[in-house]
Every structure is written in C-alpha cells, then in structure tokens.
Amino acid sequence: MAEPLKVGLAGLGTVGTAVVRLLESGRDKLAARCGRSIAVVAVCARSRSKKRDVDLKRFRWVEDPAVLAADPAIDVLVELIGGDGDPAKRAVETALAAGKPVVTANKALLARHGHKLAILAERRGVALDFEASVAGGIPIVKTLREGLNGNSFTRIYGILNGTCNYMLSRMEQDRLAFDECLREAQRLGYAEADPSFDVEGHDTAQKLSILASLAFGTKVDPDAVYVEGISSITLADLDAAAELGYRVKLLGVAVKTEAGIEQRVHPTMVPKDSAIAQVMGVTNAVTVDADGLTPITLVGPGAGGMATASAVVSDLADIARGVRTAPFGRPAARMTAIRKAPMQRHEGGYYIRLLARDRPGSAATIARRLAQRKISIESIVQRHDIRAQGGAQPGRSGGPVPVILITYATSEDAVRKALAAVRRDRVISGRPQVIRIEKN
Numbered sequence: 001m002a003e004p005l006k007v008g009l010a011g012l013g014t015v016g017t018a019v020v021r022l023l024e025s026g027r028d029k030l031a032a033r034c035g036r037s038i039a040v041v042a043v044c045a046r047s048r049s050k051k052r053d054v055d056l057k058r059f060r061w062v063e064d065p066a067v068l069a070a071d072p073a074i075d076v077l078v079e080l081i082g083g084d085g086d087p088a089k090r091a092v093e094t095a096l097a098a099g100k101p102v103v104t105a106n107k108a109l110l111a112r113h114g115h116k117l118a119i120l121a122e123r124r125g126v127a128l129d130f131e132a133s134v135a136g137g138i139p140i141v142k143t144l145r146e147g148l149n150g151n152s153f154t155r156i157y158g159i160l161n162g163t164c165n166y167m168l169s170r171m172e173q174d175r176l177a178f179d180e181c182l183r184e185a186q187r188l189g190y191a192e193a194d195p196s197f198d199v200e201g202h203d204t205a206q207k208l209s210i211l212a213s214l215a216f217g218t219k220v221d222p223d224a225v226y227v228e229g230i231s232s233i234t235l236a237d238l239d240a241a242a243e244l245g246y247r248v249k250l251l252g253v254a255v256k257t258e259a260g261i262e263q264r265v266h267p268t269m270v271p272k273d274s275a276i277a278q279v280m281g282v283t284n285a286v287t288v289d290a291d292g293l294t295p296i297t298l299v300g301p302g303a304g305g306m307a308t309a310s311a312v313v314s315d316l317a318d319i320a321r322g323v324r325t326a327p328f329g330r331p332a333a334r335m336t337a338i339r340k341a342p343m344q345r346h347e348g349g350y351y352i353r354l355l356a357r358d359r360p361g362s363a364a365t366i367a368r369r370l371a372q373r374k375i376s377i378e379s380i381v382q383r384h385d386i387r388a389q390g391g392a393q394p395g396r397s398g399g400p401v402p403v404i405l406i407t408y409a410t411s412e413d414a415v416r417k418a419l420a421a422v423r424r425d426r427v428i429s430g431r432p433q434v435i436r437i438e439k440n
C-alpha cells in the first residue's frame with residue numbers, strides 16, 4: 001500500500017477531537033477506499049494541558065499553528081481553529097505557500113478570504129477543501145462544485161443555521177415566545193451566550209456567500225448579502241403563517257436575476273407542503289434549482305462534532321486519493337466580481353402584519369397606499385383575537401386591530417414605500433411586520 005497521508009491537525013475542540021475519533025474508527029475502511037491510510041501525526045491547540053476526550057499521546061504536539069502548517073513531516077493541514085483572522089488565516093496561508101493541501105471547516109475565513117486563498121492554492125497546485133464549512137454533514141459543497149458540473153444554477157436556498165431553525169420550530173410547536181425559546185436554546189447548548197451572530201442571520205450569510213460563489217462563479221463576498229435575523233418574529237406571525245398555509249424559516253437565498261446576483265438572509269414564509277418546510281429542529285437543508293432538473297433538496301445535520309468531522313474526513317479522503325478540484329469549482333481567474341442585485345429590486349410575495357388604528361378610514365387609507373404602488377392583495381385577514389406585540393391592545397373596542405395581508409408578487413421597493421406612506425398617514429400603531437414569501 002502507498003505511504004499514509006500524514007495529517008497535521010490544528011484545533012482540538014468539538015470538531016478537531018471528532019476528526020481524531022472518526023479517523024481512528026474508520027481507519028480500515030478509509031485505507032481500503034483511498035488505497036492508503038490517513039494518519040494524524042502532529043496536533044496543535046491553545047492549551048496543551050486541557051483535558052480532552054481523545055488520547056493525544058501518540059501525536060507530536062506543536063505550539064504554533066503556523067509552525068505546524070510548515071512542518072515538513074505533514075502532508076496536509078486540517079485547520080479547525082475558526083475565525084477569519086490569525087492564527088487560522090496565517091496557518092492556512094503558510095500551508096498553501098509551502099505546497100501543502102488544506103482542509104478547513106472555517107466558514108468565516110472562507111467567506112472573508114476565500115478568493116485570495118483559492119488563488120494561493122491554485123498557484124501552488126494544491127487542494128483547498130472546505131466541505132465542512134457549510135451545512136456540516138450535508139455534502140453541499142461537493143454537490144455544487146462537482147456533482148452538477150453540467151448544469152447552470154438559478155437559485156440555491158436553505159436552512160443553514162440549526163440554532164434559528166430549532167428556535168422557530170420550538171416556538172411554533174410549543175408556543176414559546178422568542179425570548180423564552182432563546183433562553184432554552186442557550187441552556188441546551190444550541191445557542192451561544194452571545195446569540196446575535198446566529199439569530200441575527202450573520203452565520204447564515206457567511207455560509208450563503210460560499211454557496212453563491214460555488215454556484216455562480218463569483219468571488220465570495222459576505223458583504224453583498226442582505227441580512228435580517230429572526231428576533232422580530234412573534235407567535236402571531238407563526239400562527240398567521242400556519243393559517244395561510246405557510247411556515248416561517250430563516251433562509252439564506254441566492255438567486256440569479258436580471259439585475260445581478262441576489263443574496264439575502266431573512267425570515268421567510270415557505271409553503272407548508274414544501275420540502276424545506278418539513279425540516280424542523282437543528283437540522284439543516286439546502287435546495288438547489290438547476291436547469292434540466294427538478295429541485296434537489298439535501299437534508300441533514302448542519303453542525304455537531306461528528307457530522308462536521310464526516311465532511312472533514314471526506315475531504316481528507318479526496319486528498320489521499322490525489323483528487324484536486326479548483327476550490328470554487330473553476331479557476332480563480334474565472335471567478336468574477338459579484339454584480340449585486342439591489343434588495344429594493346427583489347420581487348416576490350409579501351406577508352405584512354399591521355396594527356390598524358380602529359377609526360373610520362384606516363383600512364381605506366392602507367388599501368389606497370398599496371394600490372398607489374401597484375401592490376395587489378392575494379388575501380387579507382383582520383384578526384381581533386391574536387396577541388399584541390409591544391404593549392398595544394389589539395382587538396379591544398377602540399384599540400388597534402391586527403390586519404394581515406398577503407400580496408401577489410411585487411417589489412421590495414414598492415412595499416417599503418407603501419408602508420412608509422401608511423406610517424406617515426398615522427393609521428397604524430408601531431412598525432409593520434414584513435416577511436418575504438419564497439415559493440418552491
């Protein structure tokens with residue numbers, strides 16, 4: 001059998017230790033599949049004395065990730081430290097510059113520096129593989145990069161953050177308010193002490209920017225993503241969605257439009273019978289729309305040590321076999337700067353929830369403002385029974401009345417302008433809630 005592939009592993013946290021375990025438990029199978037074994041030879045983390053649930057005595061300890069990356073005794077660097085800066089960035093750059101392939105799960109690094117790192121990898125003729133960086137155990141990077149080479153993509157969308165999907169599922173199924181649900185998710189370890197990166201949509205945006213780049217051949221640019229989180233979603237919205245045949249999900253959506261590539265992350269109403277609507281809890285899912293195919297939806301674990309390690313090990317197996325694909329599926333020089341479609345030009349259906357002041361002419365004023373922007377209403381529901389948000393007292397005689405509107409396809413610009421006019425007219429209380437609808 002050929003020489004083993006010698007791995008330098010930087011980062012021994014949730015994913016790093018799971019990679020050690022998976023390489024061990026799958027040793028014989030991997031050797032049979034790849035024609036050679038894959039062996040960790042040296043490791044690195046912040047603290048040498050920290051107790052970990054894997055035996056590290058067999059591996060050489062290296063203090064500095066960049067020193068590990070340049071170590072002549074390793075064939076490949078696995079970077080599982082995280083973060084878009086040093087030491088992860090320096091370690092990856094050092095390995096690539098030394099002509100060593102890199103496997104990483106680091107979405108932050110890829111989203112911020114993906115194109116530059118791809119150029120470096122290409123220049124040195126080595127692989128830069130990052131299956132684990134998006135949707136954990138779901139092989140979506142390979143699907144976009146290799147599995148559908150003959151197709152053009154029109155839209156990629158998905159549930160890319162398990163924390164948000166867990167919270168929305170729990171709110172809907174168990175009638176918990178957002179704050180209550182967040183406290184529970186933190187207690188169970190699904191949400192960080194500072195949850196804003198997840199619940200405000202930034203984690204999803206980083207992952208979406210990587211998928212958009214793979215699908216559309218554009219340079220990764222997380223700043224081109226429009227981002228809205230789920231913290232404004234209330235039980236009233238989830239109830240109304242259910243009644244109207246929808247479910248609310250935090251989606252990352254990348255679409256090719258005439259105005260350019262639209263990348264957006266926001267709470268989204270999806271038809272209740274769609275594949276993506278069935279995905280509950282911490283599970284992730286990605287739907288790919290490509291020409292010549294009916295949509296493909298991949299569903300699976302988006303995070304967790306073992307799920308993520310399975311993607312890392314799969315990338316290592318490619319390297320052991322000598323498979324090298326351009327990091328973003330095409331030569332870096334062929335990746336174009338993103339032509340960002342402005343969010344104002346987004347077109348689709350909208351859910352709008354307003355608290356209309358209970359006085360003569362309110363409904364007529366709202367209807368007039370929407371009509372002025374050529375917004376047609378598919379359905380309208382006036383609710384005297386749903387809960388108020390922000391201290392208003394809807395449904396009481398003389399109090400504001402919740403009005404829920406579903407529009408036919410219109411533009412973001414039209415909706416924003418119509419609602420701004422409605423607010424100026426002072427016929428509603430508080431801010432309108434707006435949720436975009438994504439049809440399958």
Ligand SMILES: NC(=O)c1ccc[n+]([C@@H]2O[C@H](COP(=O)([O-])OP(=O)(O)OC[C@H]3O[C@@H](n4cnc5c(N)ncnc54)[C@H](OP(=O)(O)O)[C@@H]3O)[C@@H](O)[C@H]2O)c1
Binds near residue numbers: 080082106303304308
């Ligand atoms: N956890 C998941 O479910 C998941 C899913 C998909 C992708 N990812 C990605 O996988 C990567 C690793 O995530 P994780 O959850 O395993 O993180 P983690 O548990 O926090 O582990 C990070 C590791 O990096 C080490 N480290 C931090 N700073 C270092 C430094 N200056 N020098 C050397 N080592 C350093 C830490 O050392 P100590 O242990 O000594 O502190 C730790 O072993 C991240 O990019 C993350 O986004 C994670």
